Amino acid sequence: MKIVSALAGIVVKELYRRKDFYVLFVLTALVTVMMASINFFHDKSIAGYLKEACLWLIWVSALVIAIVTTARQIPAERENRTIFPLLAKPVTRNQVVLGKFGGCWLATGIALVVFYVFFTIVAGTRENQWPIVNYLQALWLQWMMLAIVIALALLGSIVFAAPSSNSTICFVIVIGILLVGGHLDQVALRQSEPVRTITYALYFLIPHLEWYDVRQLVFFEQGLVPWSACGLATLYAAFYSAMLLLATWILFRRKALNL
Amino acid sequence: MHAIVELKNLRVEYKAPSASDGKKVAVKNLNLQVRAGEVFGFLGPNGAGKTTTMNVLLGFVNATGGDAFLFDVNVREPIARQRIGYLPELTYYYKFLTAEEILRFYAKIFGIERSVAEQRIDKLLKLVELESARKRPLKTYSKGMQQRVGLAQALINDPDLLVLDEPTSGLDPLGRMKVRSIIQRLKNEGKTVFFSSHELGEVETICDRVAIINQGELKVEGPVAELVAKHQANLEQIFLNFIGYQPELAA
Numbered sequence: 001m002k003i004v005s006a007l008a009g010i011v012v013k014e015l016y017r018r019k020d021f022y023v024l025f026v027l028t029a030l031v032t033v034m035m036a037s038i039n040f041f042h043d044k045s046i047a048g049y050l051k052e053a054c055l056w057l058i059w060v061s062a063l064v065i066a067i068v069t070t071a072r073q074i075p076a077e078r079e080n081r082t083i084f085p086l087l088a089k090p091v092t093r094n095q096v097v098l099g100k101f102g103g104c105w106l107a108t109g110i111a112l113v114v115f116y117v118f119f120t121i122v123a124g125t126r127e128n129q130w131p132i133v134n135y136l137q138a139l140w141l142q143w144m145m146l147a148i149v150i151a152l153a154l155l156g157s158i159v160f161a162a163p164s165s166n167s168t169i170c171f172v173i174v175i176g177i178l179l180v181g182g183h184l185d186q187v188a189l190r191q192s193e194p195v196r197t198i199t200y201a202l203y204f205l206i207p208h209l210e211w212y213d214v215r216q217l218v219f220f221e222q223g224l225v226p227w228s229a230c231g232l233a234t235l236y237a238a239f240y241s242a243m244l245l246l247a248t249w250i251l252f253r254r255k256a257l258n259l
Numbered sequence: 260m261h262a263i264v265e266l267k268n269l270r271v272e273y274k275a276p277s278a279s280d281g282k283k284v285a286v287k288n289l290n291l292q293v294r295a296g297e298v299f300g301f302l303g304p305n306g307a308g309k310t311t312t313m314n315v316l317l318g319f320v321n322a323t324g325g326d327a328f329l330f331d332v333n334v335r336e337p338i339a340r341q342r343i344g345y346l347p348e349l350t351y352y353y354k355f356l357t358a359e360e361i362l363r364f365y366a367k368i369f370g371i372e373r374s375v376a377e378q379r380i381d382k383l384l385k386l387v388e389l390e391s392a393r394k395r396p397l398k399t400y401s402k403g404m405q406q407r408v409g410l411a412q413a414l415i416n417d418p419d420l421l422v423l424d425e426p427t428s429g430l431d432p433l434g435r436m437k438v439r440s441i442i443q444r445l446k447n448e449g450k451t452v453f454f455s456s457h458e459l460g461e462v463e464t465i466c467d468r469v470a471i472i473n474q475g476e477l478k479v480e481g482p483v484a485e486l487v488a489k490h491q492a493n494l495e496q497i498f499l500n501f502i503g504y505q506p507e508l509a510a
Contacts, residue, residue: 006367010353017355081351085412088317088345088422089368090337257319 003091007099008106015069015107024061025114031057032122051123055215058115059142065111066146067170070104070153071163074252083257093253097154101245104150109143129221137224138214144237145212149174151244152207158251174209182210207240263420263451264293264316268325271311271475285311287475288325293453293468295419298446300466300483301455304502308475309455310348313424316453317345329420341369344413348425350405354398358389358408361397362415369416376415383411386441403434410441421445423454427461439465463487463494473502 015021032054074096077083086096116139124130152173156166180187184206188199211233214225271286286308293299303309314320315327318334332339352361359380366376384390387407397405406426413421426442427435435458442452442465456462462469463483470480478501479486483494490497 002370003368006364009367010356010364013360014353014355080354081347081349082353084317084319084347084351085345085365085409086368087319088340088343088347089365089416090339090341091368092337 003095004099004102007096008103011073011100011103012107012110020068021065021111024064028057028061028115029118050126052215052219054119054122055218058119059215061115062108062112062142062146063149063171063174066104066108066149067153067167067174069107070100070150071157071166071170073100073104073154074157075161075163078257094249097245097249097252101150101154105147108146108150112139112143131221134218134224137230138218141212141214141225141230141233144234145209147237147241148207148209148244151241151248155244155248155251158248158255177206177209178213181206181208261295262292263295263330264291264453265328266291266312266325269312269315269322269327270324271308271315271320272323285475289472289475289477291470291477291480293451295451296449297467298442298452298465299454300462300469301453302459302462302469302498303472307472309472310424313422313455316422342416342418343420343422344416344418346409346413346421346423346426348428350409352397352405352408352412355396357394357396358384358411359393361408362411365412365415371416379415379417383414387411388437403430406430406434406438410438418450420451420453423452425456426454427456427458435461459495459498469494471498471501478502
């Protein structure tokens with residue numbers, strides 16, 4: 001466990017010593033503050049739209065941080081050859097995979113907390129309401145979803161040599177699931193065999209990331225997701241992340257270290 | 260004396276880049292023993308199989324046949340690497356970390372207690388003369404300084420065996436002298452050192468025993484003094500003779 005936490009610590013350190021996170025945060029903050037400073041037609045509901053825009057930016061930024069940070073981890077270790085002094089220590093490849101996953105997930109979690117604190121302040125000052133529990137639940141669910149995304153990007157980093165191709169493919173998959181994943185069962189009904197079975201199989205196989213998107217609840221102030229559903233969603237994310245990490249380890253354990 | 264490194268009929272094959280070439284044999288049934296407390300020089304021309312052998316010992320590459328042991332533990336077990344320190348040919352460390360951070364990281368990997376680790380980091384940075392630069396990121400270090408950080412990280416667990424892959428490669432004379440004196444000091448402390456080098460003069464000075472391999476095969480092995488006396492030549496001439504170099508053909 002000490003090895004995994006040491007490896008995770010390095011990933012977190014790398015994130016806050018690079019500029020990616022700061023650029024995304026400043027960009028999100030600037031866009032939100034600019035929007036907040038404009039009072040369109042004295043419309044009070046503008047605060048709701050502002051919240052939606054800010055949450056959307058947080059979702060995009062968090063996805064960018066999670067995928068880009070994860071996609072470069074193992075390829076960078078191989079390319080810079082830092083993997084050699086590391087594996088010359090009593091470190092297994094399994095621990096490397098877990099350490100990288102833990103580090104990326106933790107780093108993304110820290111970034112999410114910063115984003116949500118900013119969001120809470122902006123939304124709170126405009127609406128004079130502080131639904132902290134709702135925001136905490138939205139943060140938690142988003143972080144769980146990012147666990148699956150990070151595990152997917154880690155698997156991609158073993159399959160694809162270039163981090164850029166891995167990042168692009170991960171973005172396409174994640175955005176695809178978020179947009180159409182929940183409708184695949186409806187699509188399957190309109191298909192003839194064997195496409196119907198394939199579409200159904202795909203519907204049951206893919207991780208349903210859209211379940212973690214509670215932005216509409218936050219936006220329309222519709223209360224909390226039941227805690228039991230939240231717990232199940234956490235278990236669901238843990239299961240998919242574990243499966244993806246297992247696949248990553250199976251591929252990585254026999255992988256040649258030289259690029 | 261007890262063998263710390265043991266290779267038994269070690270064979271490593273890999274796929275040649277072009278499919279028509281089939282499999283390439285990098286190491287052919289290599290048998291070797293490195294005993295406790297000795298400095299062992301592992302010599303050979305480029306492509307002889309030195310790095311491949313070291314890669315097997317360090318668990319980077321799996322042997323196709325035979326066995327390799329460190330402290331009587333098969334190298335396939337990660338625990339075999341608990342008591343070794345490794346310095347790669349070129350320094351490969353996280354450039355965004357400082358020298359003390361990288362040492363702290365590796366100390367944590369070995370499960371060394373924080374207070375012990377801090378004492379050891381101070382001692383090692385003093386040994387490699389990097390005390391004043393300890394808080395600077397590694398990306399600002401010169402090549403020689405990075406190599407010395409590499410040596411410090413190889414010693415963080417107070418290893419019984421040091422595996423050094425061309426430790427003085429690419430260093431200026433001062434850097435070489437510093438690395439050499441550190442190896443000498445480790446030898447005096449009773450550490451076992453297994454290292455590859457192309458600097459034969461250096462090997463002759465530091466090593467107790469050497470092995471010369473060429474095209475994956477062991478050509479000769481023995482104490483340096485014994486080889487020099489037996490062949491009535493210096494180590495460089497012995498090396499050239501065993502790798503089949505013929506000056507008249509080269510000319």
